[in-house]
Amino acid sequence: xxxxxxxxxxxxxxxxxxxxxxxFIISALIMPxxxxxxxxxxxxxxATGLEPINLGIVDFDKSNVSKYIVSLFISEKMQSQGINTxxxxxxxxxxxxxxxxxxxxxxxxxxIIIPKGFGENITHIKRSYIITIPIVRSIGxxxxxxxxxxxxxxxxxxxxxxxxxSSRLGIEPEVIETPLSTIYMTYVTDKLLMGPPxxxxxxxSMAAIMIPLIVMVIALxxxxxxxxSMAIENEERTLETLLTFxxxxxxxxxxxxxxxxxVAIIGSAFNLVGLYLYMIVMMRFxxxxxxxxPTNQTPIQNIQISLPIDISPIEFLIIGIxxxxxxxxxxxxxxxxxxxxxxxxxxxxxxGPLSIIVIIPAYMIVFVDVEKLPLFIQVLLFSLPFAQxxxxxxxxxIANLSILDTTYLGASLxxxxxxxxxxxxxxxxxxxxxxxxxxxxxxxxxxxxFRT
Amino acid sequence: xxxxxxxxxxxxxxxxxxALKGISFNVEKEEIFGLVGPNGAxxxxxxxxxxxxxxxxxxxAYVFGRDVVSESSEVRRYISYLPxxxxxxxxxxxxxxxxxxxxxxxxxxxxxxxxxELGIKISGLGERLxxxxxxxxxxxxxxxxxxxxxxxxxxxxxxxxxxxxxxVLHAMTIRKTIAEFSKRYGTTIIMSSHIMSEVERICSRVAxxxxxxxxxxxxxxxLKQKYGVTDLxxxxxxxxxxxxxxxx
Numbered sequence: 001x002x003x004x005x006x007x008x009x010x011x012x013x014x015x016x017x018x019x020x021x022x023x024f025i026i027s028a029l030i031m032p033x034x035x036x037x038x039x040x041x042x043x044x045x046x047a048t049g050l051e052p053i054n055l056g057i058v059d060f061d062k063s064n065v066s067k068y069i070v071s072l073f074i075s076e077k078m079q080s081q082g083i084n085t086x087x088x089x090x091x092x093x094x095x096x097x098x099x100x101x102x103x104x105x106x107x108x109x110x111x112i113i114i115p116k117g118f119g120e121n122i123t124h125i126k127r128s129y130i131i132t133i134p135i136v137r138s139i140g141x142x143x144x145x146x147x148x149x150x151x152x153x154x155x156x157x158x159x160x161x162x163x164x165x166s167s168r169l170g171i172e173p174e175v176i177e178t179p180l181s182t183i184y185m186t187y188v189t190d191k192l193l194m195g196p197p198x199x200x201x202x203x204x205s206m207a208a209i210m211i212p213l214i215v216m217v218i219a220l221x222x223x224x225x226x227x228x229s230m231a232i233e234n235e236e237r238t239l240e241t242l243l244t245f246x247x248x249x250x251x252x253x254x255x256x257x258x259x260x261x262x263v264a265i266i267g268s269a270f271n272l273v274g275l276y277l278y279m280i281v282m283m284r285f286x287x288x289x290x291x292x293x294p295t296n297q298t299p300i301q302n303i304q305i306s307l308p309i310d311i312s313p314i315e316f317l318i319i320g321i322x323x324x325x326x327x328x329x330x331x332x333x334x335x336x337x338x339x340x341x342x343x344x345x346x347x348x349x350x351x352g353p354l355s356i357i358v359i360i361p362a363y364m365i366v367f368v369d370v371e372k373l374p375l376f377i378q379v380l381l382f383s384l385p386f387a388q389x390x391x392x393x394x395x396x397x398i399a400n401l402s403i404l405d406t407t408y409l410g411a412s413l414x415x416x417x418x419x420x421x422x423x424x425x426x427x428x429x430x431x432x433x434x435x436x437x438x439x440x441x442x443x444x445x446x447x448x449x450f451r452t
Numbered sequence: 453x454x455x456x457x458x459x460x461x462x463x464x465x466x467x468x469x470x471a472l473k474g475i476s477f478n479v480e481k482e483e484i485f486g487l488v489g490p491n492g493a494x495x496x497x498x499x500x501x502x503x504x505x506x507x508x509x510x511x512x513a514y515v516f517g518r519d520v521v522s523e524s525s526e527v528r529r530y531i532s533y534l535p536x537x538x539x540x541x542x543x544x545x546x547x548x549x550x551x552x553x554x555x556x557x558x559x560x561x562x563x564x565x566x567x568x569e570l571g572i573k574i575s576g577l578g579e580r581l582x583x584x585x586x587x588x589x590x591x592x593x594x595x596x597x598x599x600x601x602x603x604x605x606x607x608x609x610x611x612x613x614x615x616x617x618x619x620v621l622h623a624m625t626i627r628k629t630i631a632e633f634s635k636r637y638g639t640t641i642i643m644s645s646h647i648m649s650e651v652e653r654i655c656s657r658v659a660x661x662x663x664x665x666x667x668x669x670x671x672x673x674x675l676k677q678k679y680g681v682t683d684l685x686x687x688x689x690x691x692x693x694x695x696x697x698x699x700x
Binding site: 013 | 529532533536544552557
């Protein structure tokens with residue numbers, strides 16, 4: 001039977017320790033804050049795009065069309081929309097002249113040059129061009145704002161040209177603007193996902209990199225928390241008393257594991273809330289990928305247009321079970337490290353190399369095509385409890401989990417049980433105190449030799 | 453006759469160091485037995501073996517007839533151990549700490565509450581028990597630990613330097629508590645201490661240890677008579693001197 005009072009002690013002691021609780025809260029807050037910062041700059045950029053612009057316009061063409069465009073820009077209507085236009089003169093379309101003109105007009109933010117032949121091309125329904133020069137006077141977000149402002153001006157020119165051509169041809173301006181709409185679906189491994197390949201692949205890559213990494217970070221923080229909690233028992237000299245209570249050593253170990261596990265669940269919840277808030281904030285600023293479909297055509301049904309993440313409930317269950325084994329395994333590992341450390345400093349030093357051992361498989365899973373690795377490495381990555389959740393998540397994102405993957409759960413369970421038995425063995429004898437003393441002496445000797 | 457503690461030819465080695473060199477002694481039920489000796493004499497090692505924290509290299513130790521190695525789980529049911537530098541869980545309140553420990557010893561709710569009430573009384577911390585332990589002074593923490601060790605009314609209390617780090621007033625209170633507690637509840641106590649006056653006031657019998665061996669053991673009055681001294685401190689010096697002379 002598990003000693004519930006000890007689990008209670010663990011949870012209370014851990015949750016009230018600011019060294020453990022504060023990182024959890026920070027992780028939950030930092031993600032939406034990051035999203036808000038990014039969103040703030042995005043909003044600023046959009047807002048700058050709508051701010052008044054000082055525009056210069058040079059008309060080499062002097063055609064009816066170009067004259068109409070110039071008069072439109074100089075009109076009061078445009079001024080009321082924040083476009084302050086000045087008609088300028090230029091000797092020739094040459095860099096030297098353009099530079100001279102821009103440097104002589106310090107408040108100018110964009111320059112439009114209508115070259116000769118512009119009006120004639122439009123009259124004969126031929127491709128025409130104008131020169132647009134956004135004037136970036138400083139590097140930074142204000143520069144991006146200037147580019148947005150210039151885009152706004154070009155859109156106005158485009159609109160005039162399209163309207164002119166469409167009225168003469170007698171067709172809808174939308175047809176000239178977008179003669180063909182495309183609905184993109186991308187087939188990735190065995191999933192059909194909505195969106196152009198670049199977007200789908202970017203979405204999958206982002207999820208396939210970010211989610212396993214977040215899971216690994218959570219798992220490592222659990223190991224770190226268990227190690228710290230156990231090292232504190234040593235540092236504060238509470239372990240010695242704990243081991244003389246009328247509770248079996250295995251129960252003490254299980255209480256530690258369950259305590260850390262419960263707090264880890266709370267910590268993971270904080271992380272997930274942070275991630276969720278990040279997504280909510282970012283979604284508000286994400287442009288929809290929904291294509292405009294002509295009304296007389298049948299729209300495509302039953303295809304969700306969302307982030308290209310498609311994990312079934314059964315896959316979620318498999319990943320969840322794998323995560324539980326993983327957290328138990330790493331918690332037990334953390335307890336060994338903490339138990340062998342006479343203080344938190346030694347435990348943190350020992351956790352460093354351990355973290356590298358855990359991180360290497362995670363990086364392999366995230367950045368390497370696992371299926372192309374030698375079979376024994378694949379089996380290892382899918383069986384090691386600390387690597388398995390990341391491997392399963394990546395596989396579930398880009399393909400579907402198979403029956404074979406459930407057998408890997410068995411392997412993970414066996415390894416987790418072996419780890420528990422090893423930790424229990426250390427707990428059941430005086431080894432814990434003797435080994436701890438040995439490590440402490442080694443650290444002291446190293447420190448001494450470093451000093452001398 | 454079954455002894456509360458029975459130790460036979462106990463040897464403990466840490467690598468090349470022999471911390472205990474074959475010690476033997478018995479502690480009778482309801483007795484308060486003291487282990488005295490200079491630093492490194494082997495007092496704490498002896499107590500740690502009895503508390504099932506260390507395994508003897510050879511020899512045997514029994515607590516109420518139970519082997520501390522093969523029947524360690526049963527032994528832990530009889531004992532309550534107070535280490536010299538016992539720490540507390542900083543983020544728990546004193547009362548929470550007492551209640552959690554009580555729950556580990558008793559499954560019955562009434563027994564738990566009875567133990568907690570006793571703990572509150574022994575600690576003498578009053579309202580401060582509802583504050584987090586990290587706000588306690590060293591003396592308050594020690595009083596809480598003594599309360600924790602005694603409130604469960606163990607058959608054997610193993611106390612390593614129970615008044616370690618306490619001022620005169622607090623040390624006196626704890627000494628009084630231990631003596632009264634043993635008398636009232638019939639608890640056997642085995643304790644170590646550097647303070648001879650403390651041992652003299654609480655213990656009936658003592659074992660003087662030096663370099664892993666017991667060099668003298670008897671009732672305090674008998675020993676004083678044997679060495680013709682008036683107090684334990686004088687006795688301690690005399691015993692150690694004669695031991696050094698015999699080694700030399």
